[in-house]
Amino acid sequence: MQIVNHTLFHAALKTAFAGAYLLGLSVFQTVALAAPIGEQPMQVATHRGGTLNLTAQSSGGTLDPQVAYISLTKQIETPVYDTLLTYPKFSGPGVQPVAANLVEQVPHPEDGGLTYRFTLRPGIYFSNGQELTVEDVAASFRRLFKVGSPTAGPYYSHIIGADACLKDPVHCTLSGGIETNATTRSITFHLTSPDPEFLERLAWGHSAIVPAATPPHDMGNTAPPGTGPYRVVAYDPTQQLLLERNPYFREWSHDTQPAGYADHIHLVFGLEPESEVTAIENGQYDWMYEDVPLDRLGEVGSRYVSQVQLYTLLLYYYAALNTTLPPFDNLKARQALNYAVNRHAMVIYHGGSAVALPACQLLPQGAPGYEPSCAYTKGASPDHPLPKWQAPDLETARQLVHESGTAGQKVTIVAPLDGRYGSMAMELRSTLAAIGYNAVVRSMTQTVQFPYVQNSDNHVQIALTGWQADYPSAASFLQTLFACGSIHPHSDNSLNMSAFCNPAIDARMDQAATLALTDKTASDHAWADVDRALMAQAPSVPLVQIKRVTLLSKRARNVIVTLNDDILLSQLQVQ
Amino acid sequence: MTADTPSSSGAASAVASANVAAQPRPLGPWRQAGRTLVRNRAAMVALATLVLVTLLCLFAPFYAHDIAHVDPFTSNVAGSIVLDGHEADIMQPNDNPLHLGLSPIGPTGHAAYLLGADSQGRDVAARLFYGGRNSLLISASAAVLCLILAACAGIAAGFFGGLVDTILSRLMDIMWAVPVYLFAISLSIVTVSQGLKLGPFVIEADNLLIPIVIIALVYVPYAARPIRGRVLALRQAEFVTAARCLGVPRWRIVLFDILPNVMTTLVVLGPLLMALALLAESALSFLSIGVQAPAASWGTIIQDGEGLIYTRPMVAVAPGLAIVIVVLALNILGDGLRDALDVRDAARRSA
Numbered sequence: 001m002q003i004v005n006h007t008l009f010h011a012a013l014k015t016a017f018a019g020a021y022l023l024g025l026s027v028f029q030t031v032a033l034a035a036p037i038g039e040q041p042m043q044v045a046t047h048r049g050g051t052l053n054l055t056a057q058s059s060g061g062t063l064d065p066q067v068a069y070i071s072l073t074k075q076i077e078t079p080v081y082d083t084l085l086t087y088p089k090f091s092g093p094g095v096q097p098v099a100a101n102l103v104e105q106v107p108h109p110e111d112g113g114l115t116y117r118f119t120l121r122p123g124i125y126f127s128n129g130q131e132l133t134v135e136d137v138a139a140s141f142r143r144l145f146k147v148g149s150p151t152a153g154p155y156y157s158h159i160i161g162a163d164a165c166l167k168d169p170v171h172c173t174l175s176g177g178i179e180t181n182a183t184t185r186s187i188t189f190h191l192t193s194p195d196p197e198f199l200e201r202l203a204w205g206h207s208a209i210v211p212a213a214t215p216p217h218d219m220g221n222t223a224p225p226g227t228g229p230y231r232v233v234a235y236d237p238t239q240q241l242l243l244e245r246n247p248y249f250r251e252w253s254h255d256t257q258p259a260g261y262a263d264h265i266h267l268v269f270g271l272e273p274e275s276e277v278t279a280i281e282n283g284q285y286d287w288m289y290e291d292v293p294l295d296r297l298g299e300v301g302s303r304y305v306s307q308v309q310l311y312t313l314l315l316y317y318y319a320a321l322n323t324t325l326p327p328f329d330n331l332k333a334r335q336a337l338n339y340a341v342n343r344h345a346m347v348i349y350h351g352g353s354a355v356a357l358p359a360c361q362l363l364p365q366g367a368p369g370y371e372p373s374c375a376y377t378k379g380a381s382p383d384h385p386l387p388k389w390q391a392p393d394l395e396t397a398r399q400l401v402h403e404s405g406t407a408g409q410k411v412t413i414v415a416p417l418d419g420r421y422g423s424m425a426m427e428l429r430s431t432l433a434a435i436g437y438n439a440v441v442r443s444m445t446q447t448v449q450f451p452y453v454q455n456s457d458n459h460v461q462i463a464l465t466g467w468q469a470d471y472p473s474a475a476s477f478l479q480t481l482f483a484c485g486s487i488h489p490h491s492d493n494s495l496n497m498s499a500f501c502n503p504a505i506d507a508r509m510d511q512a513a514t515l516a517l518t519d520k521t522a523s524d525h526a527w528a529d530v531d532r533a534l535m536a537q538a539p540s541v542p543l544v545q546i547k548r549v550t551l552l553s554k555r556a557r558n559v560i561v562t563l564n565d566d567i568l569l570s571q572l573q574v575q
Numbered sequence: 576m577t578a579d580t581p582s583s584s585g586a587a588s589a590v591a592s593a594n595v596a597a598q599p600r601p602l603g604p605w606r607q608a609g610r611t612l613v614r615n616r617a618a619m620v621a622l623a624t625l626v627l628v629t630l631l632c633l634f635a636p637f638y639a640h641d642i643a644h645v646d647p648f649t650s651n652v653a654g655s656i657v658l659d660g661h662e663a664d665i666m667q668p669n670d671n672p673l674h675l676g677l678s679p680i681g682p683t684g685h686a687a688y689l690l691g692a693d694s695q696g697r698d699v700a701a702r703l704f705y706g707g708r709n710s711l712l713i714s715a716s717a718a719v720l721c722l723i724l725a726a727c728a729g730i731a732a733g734f735f736g737g738l739v740d741t742i743l744s745r746l747m748d749i750m751w752a753v754p755v756y757l758f759a760i761s762l763s764i765v766t767v768s769q770g771l772k773l774g775p776f777v778i779e780a781d782n783l784l785i786p787i788v789i790i791a792l793v794y795v796p797y798a799a800r801p802i803r804g805r806v807l808a809l810r811q812a813e814f815v816t817a818a819r820c821l822g823v824p825r826w827r828i829v830l831f832d833i834l835p836n837v838m839t840t841l842v843v844l845g846p847l848l849m850a851l852a853l854l855a856e857s858a859l860s861f862l863s864i865g866v867q868a869p870a871a872s873w874g875t876i877i878q879d880g881e882g883l884i885y886t887r888p889m890v891a892v893a894p895g896l897a898i899v900i901v902v903l904a905l906n907i908l909g910d911g912l913r914d915a916l917d918v919r920d921a922a923r924r925s926a
Contacts, residue, residue, distance in 0.1 A: 292675075293882065294676060294694075294882060295676075295678075295882050295883055295884065295885045295886050296676075296885060297669065297675040297676025298669030298670075298671055298675065298676045298678060298886060299885065300675065301669060301671030301672065301673040301674070301675030301676060302669070302670065302671035302672070305671070305672050305673060308673060308675070310673065310675075342653050344653045345650065345652045345653040348652040348653060348666050348677055349652065349694075351675060351676045351677065352668060352669075352674060352675070352676055352677045353674070354673055354674040354675050355675060355676070417863055419694075419882055422868070423650070423652075423694060423695055426650050426695055426868055426869060427650045427652070427695070429650075429868075429869065430649045430650045430869075433649075440781065441867075441868055441869075442780070443863060443868075549675065
């Protein structure tokens with residue numbers, strides 16, 4: 001009964017918020033857009049039981065929650081594992097900031113952001129029947145370093161003792177970094193320096209809490225026990241993954257880890273996206289991981305309206321311009337390309353304005369700190385930006401190319417082979433040709449291209465790529481992609497693909513991040529300023545931000561989409 | 576036409592010329608074959624089809640610039656065209672309540688966008704003609720290069736025998752053992768990603784020489800084997816033995832006695848190899864490791880149309896049809912040539 005009440009409450013919030021969005025209150029518009037198209041969940045009677053049938057083209061590899069870095073695994077494991085904090089599992093106002101999950105409340109930073117104190121909730125059990133203790137929490141953070149979690153360094157290096165753990169993971173103790181008290185159930189984190197995003201990072205999936213006895217290595221196809229409403233009972237990465245109810249789960253907070261509806265969640269691998277759409281149309285599956293292919297959009301948009309979910313992601317595509325190589329070591333050349341790009345065409349390549357938005361700045365719509373601003377469009381300039389992109393300005397672009405003295409130079413665009421990337425790359429090539437460059441496209445598979453374009457030894461002039469933040473924050477876009485510290489020469493792991501380094505802007509980023517500890521609103525404004533300052537230097541060409549188009553079966557009900565977790569699979573009801 | 580072909584270096588040439596003077600001059604083997612070929616209606620239709628397709632492709636620039644007024648190499652998704660006095664977007668919104676997706680304009684029935692647009696808003700008909708130029712050029716060049724290489728390898732192996740034959744034959748056996756497409760794909764992936772550096776010469780990844788050379792190479796064993804077999808038989812022929820006994824140098828025997836006698840084999844293999852090369856080129860381009868964008872070939876156009884197969888099937892169907900027509904025509908022409916140049920068949924006919 002409690003479940004029903006909560007569902008109705010959140011559905012009502014969602015509906016109310018959709019109205020707010022239409023009035024122009026767009027801070028959380030991504031979530032407003034997530035309101036299901038078609039049937040409203042508040043009209044649906046609650047139904048527990050049944051098997052939710054899912055399909056994906058391929059598996060995401062390892063199931064170890066502290067190692068897996070594939071969004072499919074993250075989405076599947078959301079109802080299996082818990083973190084100390086988490087993003088709320090409902091849509092509407094209040095989806096940010098993070099909420100207390102395994103702990104009783106979100107702490108205020110102490111000692112100027114160096115100390116965080118938590119109290120663990122009592123009565124939470126792992127799916128193996130073992131009760132969750134503070135030692136499991138401390139051991140999980142040590143394990144995070146021992147298993148070489150991909151975000152151990154970037155996200156958790158501020159914890160005292162993390163440096164030693166990164167150097168010698170096997171003997172990681174995090175001594176002085178985490179203090180626990182089993183009697184009071186308290187956990188205290190001590191940091192070496194303030195980390196304005198520490199709370200968000202405690203909500204990130206790699207800090208999932210697993211039993212202290214979990215082996216300190218990647219568990220691969222064996223999922224360690226979790227505290228969520230489901231547990232993994234079978235996994236074959238070539239065939240299927242099966243979840244069943246965790247018999248020890250008792251709902252402690254519907255807002256952060258609600259109980260699931262289906263008895264089983266069965267994910268089958270191997271179908272192509274085209275076949276997945278057909279299978280869902282035929283009622284063989286309830287959800288597909290991949291986006292609906294472009295050529296099926298018209299069909300699902302006309303014949304399966306009530307089954308379509310359309311929601312914005314913090315994901316955008318951009319062309320990183322190498323600021324250390326000609327011609328883009330010249331500011332005017334970079335600005336010229338920004339002026340010349342036809343972002344309307346980019347939107348078309350992704351399925352039209354219902355599915356994509358022109359991106360004109362380095363923070364995507366919906367991210368904290370996002371303030372609409374377009375410096376490079378007809379009638380605008382970095383000093384006088386317009387609120388949104390209007391049209392390409394080829395005249396200004398050609399003039400800038402002429403002034404830069406770079407006309408006629410050869411430019412190579414390195415792009416992934418994937419269809420949409422291919423189309424965007426060809427559009428960029430045409431644009432570069434139109435403003436006077438001799439442009440060619442070099443395509444390679446995405447898994448090869450992403451590290452390739454990061455390595456300075458490959459001398460990539462333009463890298464076409466995309467970026468989706470692990471969690472909603474301005475720093476995860478601006479600092480990660482454009483700070484001097486993100487440049488690692490001769491490495492395949494140098495996310496600042498533009499090799500853009502401006503110490504003055506770096507200082508402003510640090511200032512904006514620190515401000516978040518005391519004044520979140522001021523921090524957001526500061527990030528918006530950084531966004532504009534960066535765009536004035538045009539280290540990249542933002543192209544398009546996309547929405548996810550998901551097709552659900554006719555029988556799937558109670559669709560809840562959140563900014564951080566996409567569709568909550570545990571909340572889908574099937575009859 | 577085979578073993579009884581007159582040898583230009585033979586000692587009996589004086590006797591032969593005396594006989595010729597006494598009798599009405601018979602038709603030469605090539606002319607005889609030509610006549611037979613002309614009488615083969617199917618082969619002639621195939622030849623006419625090939626000529627027509629080639630001409631259409633040659634006139635691609637004229638069609639694109641002066642008839643359709645389009646640029647087939649520039650993306651144009653945000654553009655529009657005027658049809659019957661009305662402006663129409665190249666990419667048209669799908670008619671659905673959610674406004675999901677856009678589809679390129681379909682066949683218009685007008686000069687511009689006659690077969691519609693592809694996913695990048697380019698004129699499919701213009702690209703089809705331009706693509707044909709590349710597909711035909713690559714396949715024809717690859718076939719010729721393959722025949723040259725195969726002739727060299729086959730003649731060397733068959734004529735010299737011994738160690739040369741052993742090495743060349745085993746090499747070809749190895750090449751034969753690898754599936755032809757797998758072989759071509761492997762070579763293409765290496766060269767398309769890096770280009771080709773041969774000493775001071777650098778061949779860029781988008782140079783058509785790369786698919787030409789790769790396709791020619793992978794089919795060499797298929798053409799060299801029958802040539803080697805033919806040369807093995809010719810090596811024992813009387814006129815070759817006679818030439819040897821007279822002390823004619825080996826290079827001269829190869830050039831003037833062997834080569835003319837394997838020419839028929841090479842000519843028959845030509846169209847068949849070109850058909851195989853066309854299919855291989857299309858496959859490689861479909862996989863993005865043949866002709867590189869923005870250049871077109873029939874394979875790349877099929878790849879463009881793959882994502883539109885539900886909404887605009889014409890983008891994939893048109894180049895597919897072009898491939899079918901050309902390959903069919905080449906095979907029929909190859910059959911016709913074989914019939915015309917087959918000595919035993921010709922002997923039966925004259926009997």
